[in-house]
């Protein structure tokens with residue numbers, strides 16, 4: 001996929017990118033990975049014919065290995081997730097440092113939860129824990145929400161560690177899932193060691209139109225979200241319903257409730 005390719009205004013100085021950190025997350029990322037990289041344009045971008053000497057425009061390579069282009073892509077992904085309207089964020093601990101192993105673990109856990117009757121999709125990535133203590137996975141979930149007891153039970157069977165699940169609002173910070181990929185070159189290299197060449201994983205079952213349930217791809221989710229925003233700006237009425245239902249399967253015995 002080549003989301004984020006196209007053209008981008010590229011100022012001649014990156015002084016405007018010296019934005020102070022505003023969140024605890026940014027300070028935590030700096031503590032782990034050093035300063036946020038400041039990038040004005042794609043390093044292999046070529047000047048585009050419709051730019052001018054005062055306001056040059058450059059092409060973008062659109063590769064997942066390019067930090068600048070990946071930042072643009074993370075906003076596309078964030079808008080696509082926003083369109084899908086996930087209702088829970090899951091954290092899985094005790095992950096491996098090997099992407100294939102993690103894919104098997106996550107897919108196995110999903111199959112195991114699905115066999116209980118839950119109908120959901122999730123979009124996930126793996127990140128290093130701070131201070132070299134292993135890795136954990138974050139997943140945005142769309143559809144039925146497992147109770148924490150159910151989730152932990154099946155994670156235990158899969159050999160995973162502690163799990164967390166929290167419900168989220170549709171206005172959530174959905175770019176959160178890509179935060180270490182886009183911080184600086186060091187964090188991107190480490191992210192790719194854990195996640196391979198993809199930015200996010202697990203699209204099937206996750207990318208759905210929230211109103212119709214129609215399976216779509218990520219690009220379509222992004223473009224539908226942006227069209228929706230545009231129609232809001234132009235004042236056209238737009239109603240988005242959720243077809244999500246919260247279900248708790250088999251966790252009563254463990255005293256768990258939906259969080």
Ligand SMILES: [Zn+2]
Nearest residue numbers: 042061066069
């Ligand atoms: Zn690039």
